[in-house]
Amino acid sequence: xxxxxxxxxxxxxxxxxxxxxxxxxxxxxxxxxxxxxxxxxxxxxxxxxxxxxxxxxxxxxxxxxxxxxxxxxxxxxxxxxxxxxxxxxxxxxxxxxxxxxxxxxxxxxxxxxxxxxxxxxxxxxxxxxxxxxxxxxxxxxxxxxxxxxxxxxxxxxxxxxxxxxxxxxxxxxxxxxxxxxxxxxxxxxxxxxxxxxxxxxxxxxxxxxxxxxxxxxxxxxxxxxxxxxxxxxxxxxxxxxxxxxxxxxxxxxxxxxxxxxxxxxxxxxxxxxxxxxxxxxxxxxxxxxxxxxxxxxxxxxxxxxxxxxxxxxxxxxxxxxxxxxxxxxxxxxxxxxxxx
Amino acid sequence: xxxxxxxxxxxxxxxxxxxxxxxxxxxxxxxxxxxxxxxxxxxxxxxxxxxxxxxxxxxxxxxxxxxxxxxxxxxxxxxxxxxxxxxxxxxxxxxxxxxxxxxxxxxxxxxxxxxxxxxxxxxxxxxxxxxxxxxxxxxxxxxxxxxxxxxxxxxxxxxxxxxxxxxxxxxxxxxxxxxxxxxxxxxxxxxxxxxxxxxxxxxxxxxxxxxxxxxxxxxxxxxxxxxxxx
Numbered sequence: 001x002x003x004x005x006x007x008x009x010x011x012x013x014x015x016x017x018x019x020x021x022x023x024x025x026x027x028x029x030x031x032x033x034x035x036x037x038x039x040x041x042x043x044x045x046x047x048x049x050x051x052x053x054x055x056x057x058x059x060x061x062x063x064x065x066x067x068x069x070x071x072x073x074x075x076x077x078x079x080x081x082x083x084x085x086x087x088x089x090x091x092x093x094x095x096x097x098x099x100x101x102x103x104x105x106x107x108x109x110x111x112x113x114x115x116x117x118x119x120x121x122x123x124x125x126x127x128x129x130x131x132x133x134x135x136x137x138x139x140x141x142x143x144x145x146x147x148x149x150x151x152x153x154x155x156x157x158x159x160x161x162x163x164x165x166x167x168x169x170x171x172x173x174x175x176x177x178x179x180x181x182x183x184x185x186x187x188x189x190x191x192x193x194x195x196x197x198x199x200x201x202x203x204x205x206x207x208x209x210x211x212x213x214x215x216x217x218x219x220x221x222x223x224x225x226x227x228x229x230x231x232x233x234x235x236x237x238x239x240x241x242x243x244x245x246x247x248x249x250x251x252x253x254x255x256x257x258x259x260x261x262x263x264x265x266x267x268x269x270x271x272x273x274x275x276x277x278x279x280x281x282x283x284x285x286x287x288x289x290x291x292x293x294x295x296x297x298x299x300x301x302x303x304x305x306x307x308x309x310x311x312x313x314x315x316x317x318x319x320x321x322x323x324x325x326x327x328x329x330x331x332x333x334x335x336x337x338x339x340x
Numbered sequence: 341x342x343x344x345x346x347x348x349x350x351x352x353x354x355x356x357x358x359x360x361x362x363x364x365x366x367x368x369x370x371x372x373x374x375x376x377x378x379x380x381x382x383x384x385x386x387x388x389x390x391x392x393x394x395x396x397x398x399x400x401x402x403x404x405x406x407x408x409x410x411x412x413x414x415x416x417x418x419x420x421x422x423x424x425x426x427x428x429x430x431x432x433x434x435x436x437x438x439x440x441x442x443x444x445x446x447x448x449x450x451x452x453x454x455x456x457x458x459x460x461x462x463x464x465x466x467x468x469x470x471x472x473x474x475x476x477x478x479x480x481x482x483x484x485x486x487x488x489x490x491x492x493x494x495x496x497x498x499x500x501x502x503x504x505x506x507x508x509x510x511x512x513x514x515x516x517x518x519x520x521x522x523x524x525x526x527x528x529x530x531x532x533x534x535x536x537x538x539x540x541x542x543x544x545x546x547x548x549x550x551x552x553x554x555x556x557x558x559x560x561x562x563x564x565x566x567x568x569x570x
Binding site: 049053074077078081088090101105153 | 467469470471472473475476477478479480483487490491493494568
């Protein structure tokens with residue numbers, strides 16, 4: 001198949017006068033998964049609605065497997081399905097909710113089995129839940145039923161808008177697990193908007209960042225926001241709540257934000273001696289995750305109130321015996337911070 | 341006070357001995373309202389759905405007309421229908437004046453706006469996530485419309501019960517179009533009006549109790565349904 005799954009050209013969408021989405025080009029290949037990060041109101045959900053063929057763009061074309069497609073293209077729309085941040089369940093039983101998409105497609109012959117299978121993927125016992133009504137579910141259970149009603153369709157593309165942002169921890173875990181299962185079993189492409197950077201790293205091949213309606217190349221990053229203080233000749237400093245200080249080369253304004261690439265940070269078990277880097281900060285490991293298709297591990301370290309993602313090789317993670325909860329020192333140069 | 345007390349006692353007797361005259365009015369009322377609500381649902385639910393579901397030029401104005409008709413006085417409907425179906429009227433040949441179907445048809449004019457307006461409100465009040473959800477599950481246009489109506493079913497039922505409540509308790513139309521003919525077009529409300537006018541409270545109270553009971557049942561259904569819609 002030579003045509004990519006998605007090819008987007010000159011996509012534009014406006015909300016009134018104040019917001020414009022502008023994506024001149026975007027390509028997603030078959031089986032490839034895309035993660036989208038960015039601040040609230042940057043247009044992430046708008047882009048998802050367009051890619052899921054729920055809304056039509058004001059201008060531009062989305063080629064789905066080479067065919068120009070939109071909300072009117074039933075075939076494309078039936079290959080792509082989207083899960084909202086807070087799902088809407090139909091006022092029916094759980095079984096009928098999950099079977100709804102199959103019913104639309106006239107695939108009710110083995111529906112009972114498929115619905116039971118999908119419910120078990122999201123950690124809901126079919127015997128216990130299939131006959132429940134929509135109003136007899138907790139928020140997390142409802143979100144999982146909604147996910148099951150997408151997974152049962154074995155979609156080519158699963159579009160997810162902050163799927164775990166408003167559910168409890170247990171549901172969040174089960175949702176991520178089910179999404180990962182879907183990706184592996186059906187080679188489903190994922191398009192995910194999430195603030196959960198570590199999770200995005202484990203399930204997506206490519207990360208992009210959205211800012212004011214535009215896609216910018218993702219600088220794998222820790223964003224460190226101002227305000228800063230001037231210190232010394234050519235340096236800015238940010239004082240953290242525990243008294244430690246982040247030092248950066250002088251930026252444009254004391255209110256600016258800076259990006260710190262996880263690859264430019266190193267982790268040590270003791271404060272290093274004879275170190276030229278100005279930033280040597282004490283922190284604690286909160287979380288660790290495997291990066292897809294690399295030999296690296298992403299380590300989330302909490303320094304005072306700031307979360308820093310640090311990229312280390314698997315071998316050094318093993319050598320240093322890094323585990324969540326361990327106290328470590330993160331080291332980076334003042335010039336590693338890139339002003340944005 | 342004695343006459344009220346006596347009236348209550350006699351009312352109980354009328355109810356429990358299944359007094360034919362009392363129950364004739366009850367049955368006429370049920371015939372009339374069942375016919376009028378059936379016609380109103382057949383016409384009003386589809387129209388209300390169209391009004392709520394689609395956007396078109398003039399929608400707001402049309403909506404305003406329908407909403408204004410919600411408050412139309414029963415006697416005005418009675419007067420207009422009377423003018424049309426009386427012997428001299430353009431529809432005099434239908435011989436609907438002073439008949440049960442005549443009352444039912446006139447009631448349709450009274451409650452149709454309620455069914456249309458509340459159905460439209462029910463459709464407009466559907467969750468904003470419904471449309472993207474159905475689309476993303478692969479619904480086509482027709483499926484989208486049908487499922488939307490199905491999702492609004494409790495709210496539409498509330499519209500129907502509200503309209504029925506108006507039909508069963510109105511008196512103006514039943515009086516003007518039905519003529520309050522004993523054993524034939526006398527309904528519960530016209531019977532109460534007449535009996536009270538004659539100073540005979542017992543049948544009025546008996547019918548009042550039955551009417552209250554029906555309204556109470558309707559209202560209980562509404563309370564249950566409202567819970568479903570949230």
